[in-house]
Amino acid sequence: MSGAGEGPGHGLGGRPTTGARTRSIAEAAWAAAGRDGERNGHGRTRLQWLMARFGRGTVIGIPYIWLLLFFLLPFLIVLKISFAEFRIGLPPYTPLLEWIEGGYLQIKLAFGNFLFLLDDPLYVVAYLNSLKVALVSTLIALLIGYPMAYAIARASPTWRAVYLLLVILPFWTSFLIRVYAWIGILKNNGLINNALISLGLIDSPLPLLNTEVSLYIGIVYSYLPFMVLPLYATLEKMDIALIEAAADLGCRPFKAFLTVTLPLSMPGIVAGSMLVFIPAVGEFVIPDLLGGAGTLMIGKVLWSEFFNNRDWPVASAVAIAMLIFLVIPIVVFQYYQHKHAERAEES
Amino acid sequence: MKRSPVFLYAMLAFGFAFLYVPILLLILYSFNESRLVTVWGGFSLKWYAELFRNEQMLNAALVSLRVAVTSATIATVLGTLSALMMGRFGRFRGRLLFTGMITAPLVMPEVITGLSLLLLFVSLETVIGWPAGRGIDTITIAHTTFCMAYVNVVVQSRLVGLDRSVEEAAMDLGARPLKAFLVITLPMLAPALVSGWLLSFTLSLDDLVIASFVAGPASTTLPMVVFSSVRLGVTPEINALATLLVLLATATILIAAGFMWRQERERERVATKALKTERGGSHTSSSRP
Numbered sequence: 117m118s119g120a121g122e123g124p125g126h127g128l129g130g131r132p133t134t135g136a137r138t139r140s141i142a143e144a145a146w147a148a149a150g151r152d153g154e155r156n157g158h159g160r161t162r163l164q165w166l167m168a169r170f171g172r173g174t175v176i177g178i179p180y181i182w183l184l185l186f187f188l189l190p191f192l193i194v195l196k197i198s199f200a201e202f203r204i205g206l207p208p209y210t211p212l213l214e215w216i217e218g219g220y221l222q223i224k225l226a227f228g229n230f231l232f233l234l235d236d237p238l239y240v241v242a243y244l245n246s247l248k249v250a251l252v253s254t255l256i257a258l259l260i261g262y263p264m265a266y267a268i269a270r271a272s273p274t275w276r277a278v279y280l281l282l283v284i285l286p287f288w289t290s291f292l293i294r295v296y297a298w299i300g301i302l303k304n305n306g307l308i309n310n311a312l313i314s315l316g317l318i319d320s321p322l323p324l325l326n327t328e329v330s331l332y333i334g335i336v337y338s339y340l341p342f343m344v345l346p347l348y349a350t351l352e353k354m355d356i357a358l359i360e361a362a363a364d365l366g367c368r369p370f371k372a373f374l375t376v377t378l379p380l381s382m383p384g385i386v387a388g389s390m391l392v393f394i395p396a397v398g399e400f401v402i403p404d405l406l407g408g409a410g411t412l413m414i415g416k417v418l419w420s421e422f423f424n425n426r427d428w429p430v431a432s433a434v435a436i437a438m439l440i441f442l443v444i445p446i447v448v449f450q451y452y453q454h455k456h457a458e459r460a461e462e463s
Numbered sequence: 464m465k466r467s468p469v470f471l472y473a474m475l476a477f478g479f480a481f482l483y484v485p486i487l488l489l490i491l492y493s494f495n496e497s498r499l500v501t502v503w504g505g506f507s508l509k510w511y512a513e514l515f516r517n518e519q520m521l522n523a524a525l526v527s528l529r530v531a532v533t534s535a536t537i538a539t540v541l542g543t544l545s546a547l548m549m550g551r552f553g554r555f556r557g558r559l560l561f562t563g564m565i566t567a568p569l570v571m572p573e574v575i576t577g578l579s580l581l582l583l584f585v586s587l588e589t590v591i592g593w594p595a596g597r598g599i600d601t602i603t604i605a606h607t608t609f610c611m612a613y614v615n616v617v618v619q620s621r622l623v624g625l626d627r628s629v630e631e632a633a634m635d636l637g638a639r640p641l642k643a644f645l646v647i648t649l650p651m652l653a654p655a656l657v658s659g660w661l662l663s664f665t666l667s668l669d670d671l672v673i674a675s676f677v678a679g680p681a682s683t684t685l686p687m688v689v690f691s692s693v694r695l696g697v698t699p700e701i702n703a704l705a706t707l708l709v710l711l712a713t714a715t716i717l718i719a720a721g722f723m724w725r726q727e728r729e730r731e732r733v734a735t736k737a738l739k740t741e742r743g744g745s746h747t748s749s750s751r752p
Contacts, residue, residue: 171641176555179545179611183564186608190579193586207585260481263474270471279475281720286482288662289712290669292686293705296693297485300492300702305499307488340482391570398572400672405693415574422578422676432582435575442572450566 191439198432199225209429229433239434242412243441249328249403249413250396253335254389257343260336261388265347266377269354280348287341295334295405302330302406326408334402335392342391350384351377383452390449394442414438486709493702510703517700520688527668527685530599534606535663539656541607542614542663547644549615550622568612577676580605584677597679605677606670610663617662621655622648654726658719665712 200209201224214222233239268279286294301307302324309321324330354377362372400415407413414434422431493511497504514520545565548555568576584594584601594601625648633643671686678684689701 172552175544176548176552179541179548179565180557180561182541182608182611183561186580186583186604187564187568190583193582194575194579197582207589260474260478263471264478267468267471267475270468281716282479282482285713285716286486288665288716289486290686290705290708292669292671292689292693293489293701293708294485296689296701296705297489299693301485301488337481337485340478344478394570395572398574400574401690415572418574418578419672428582431578435578438572438575446567446570449570450563453566454562 194432194435197429198229198436199227200429200432201226201228202427202429207428208426226429229429230437232430233433233437238412239414239417239437242414242417243437245412246397246414247441249331249335249411250393250399253332253339253396254343254393256332256336257340257392258385258389261340261343261347262385265344265351265384268344268348269351276352283341283344283348291338292401294338295402298330298334298337298406299325302333325406326410328407328411331403331407331411334406335396335399338402339392339396343388346387346391347381347384350381354380383456386448386452387456390445390452394445394449397442398438489702490706490709493699493706495699495702498699510699511707514700514703514707519683520685520700520704523683523685523688526599526682530602530606530674530684531664531667534603534610534667535660537603537607538610538614538663539660542611542659543618543652543656545611545615546618546622550619565612565615568609569616571609573670573672574676576609577605577673580608580673581676597677598682601677601679602674602682602684605673606663606667609673610666613662613666614659617659618652618655621652625651654723657722661715661719665715668708 196212197209200212202208203210210224210226212224214224216222264283268276268283271279299306303309304321304323304325306325308324309318312318313321358376358380359372362376363369367375398415398418399413400419403411403413403416404419407416418431418434418438421427421434494506494508495502495504496507496509545561548561549565580601581597584597587593588595629651630643630647633647634640638646669686670684671690674684675687675690678687689704692698693701
């Protein structure tokens with residue numbers, strides 16, 4: 117099955133020589149692949165030699181360079197442009213570095229954009245409102261999602277698979293379409309109002325769309341699966357014997373829940389909450405379609421700063437300020453992800 | 464666990480009703496004869512006919528499909544490589560930075576990702592002349608970047624669950640890492656690759672915000688068309704489109720789930736068979752827990 121250039125004894129080629137005790141064989145073999153090419157280089161085709169020599173480097177290099185170029189570098193550019201000034205032209209911002217006459221390099225950092233954000237109550241209110249909306253939505257999603265995840269984790273294996281599929285399915289259907297569905301339900305001549313009027317409960321339609329209520333409904337509805345899945349993952353792994361032991365020792369179910377189940381499911385609660393909270397802070401589509409003109413959220417402000425005012429430097433400053441708000445939750449999320457991955461690796 | 468199942472099941476039913484009633488209503492009203500979304504005027508397929516006559520919508524759908532197929536494919540390759548790095552390479556230089564960069568897109572607000580990528584493309588164009596203008600290519604790059612983070616999660620969780628001993632045995636027997644990967648690891652990862660690809664495909668097809676930032680004048684995607692017509696009000700045509708998209712998503716996930724399930728059963732069958740051979744065929748049933 118193997119290629120033509122395989123010499124005898126090179127079967128050991130992928131094997132580690134030293135220091136492999138602590139790592140697994142597979143890991144060490146990958147690591148050794150690079151070094152090994154130098155030693156056994158002659159007995160193979162050129163391609164094989166290249167693969168062995170640069171294989172590990174290539175596997176690491178390609179995704180690494182991609183993310184550096186298309187994920188990290190863009191943030192540095194946003195940071196740079198947030199210190200530029202708006203001008204009419206292409207590109208619509210002033211350069212930070214400029215050669216001026218006499219061989220001077222001039223650095224111009226405009227802090228004006230950030231001072232402007234602090235000065236104008238619109239931005240401060242939008243930030244605070246976004247945090248409030250995201251926090252309340254996360255709590256509601258947790259209150260609905262926790263019992264759901266708990267029920268799924270305790271169902272029989274067959275039903276568990278069906279329930280999980282039902283939780284995941286909305287995640288695969290268009291987000292925009294699902295938000296749109298609520299417009300037809302909540303608007304003045306929508307389904308809820310029509311039903312209430314025909315039942316004779318109300319005379320004139322309740323204003324449901326373009327309120328805070330519709331905003332919360334939209335966010336919780338869109339992000340609920342993100343809350344349920346991590347919660348389910350931790351609750352499913354939990355040892356039921358612990359709760360039985362608590363019950364045997366005379367603990368009431370509610371107290372057992374508070375002292376055993378809840379603390380043990382903390383990683384799921386944190387992961388789920390972060391998955392809802394962080395994107396909700398910067399949400400644009402839901403406040404735009406369901407929140408109406410009255411709701412100020414920072415994602416919407418950034419959008420209109422960019423698309424309507426065409427002020428790229430201020431839009432960049434809004435983005436940087438949003439990131440500063442989100443750094444702590446993002447780091448917490450990554451920490452838990454990291455710990456989760458490590459624990460999975462150990463077991 | 465027998466404690467208060469009534470409450471739990473009530474919450475489960477409520478949650479599912481909350482998730483599904485809006486979608487079901489949307490599907491129901493796509494067959495409505497009347498233009499008024501809330502008045503039932505009899506069964507009709509006319510909105511579907513209207514949808515397929517809408518040139519702008521069809522063109523946008525083609526753009527979206529092209530972007531989704533390309534970016535899902537590249538994202539699957541890059542996401543699998545990253546999962547391999549994270550799951551099999553142990554420590555390497557810059558691992559912490561990489562971990563940050565591969566998980567952050569999962570939670571990053573879309574407006575920030577969109578803005579930052581647009582500013583990157585504009586800067587690159589002024590500095591090196593590429594990309595010349597924005598369009599399908601820039602949307603594809605943007606989608607690939609966030610989709611690969613999802614593929615990484617899907618593949619990595621599968622990789623963690625894999626039995627490493629088979630890989631190690633292959634390498635003990637002389638397979639080089641690349642060969643061990645191609646012959647042993649890759650086939651075992653196949654279900655994760657399929658679901659990672661499908662997930663990327665649907666995420667790309669669904670994205671409005673990032674595409675709006677990085678799209679050029681000639682490259683309008685389907686969500687962008689839907690968004691601008693939804694802003695003008697509810698139209699039954701969008702209901703028809705929504706129904707088709709929901710059917711597409713349901714079919715996709717059922718295929719993905721079926722694929723995973725078959726693989727799982729196959730593995731169990733092989734395991735049972737191995738067990739039987741080992742015990743001289745004396746046991747007829749699997750003793751797997």
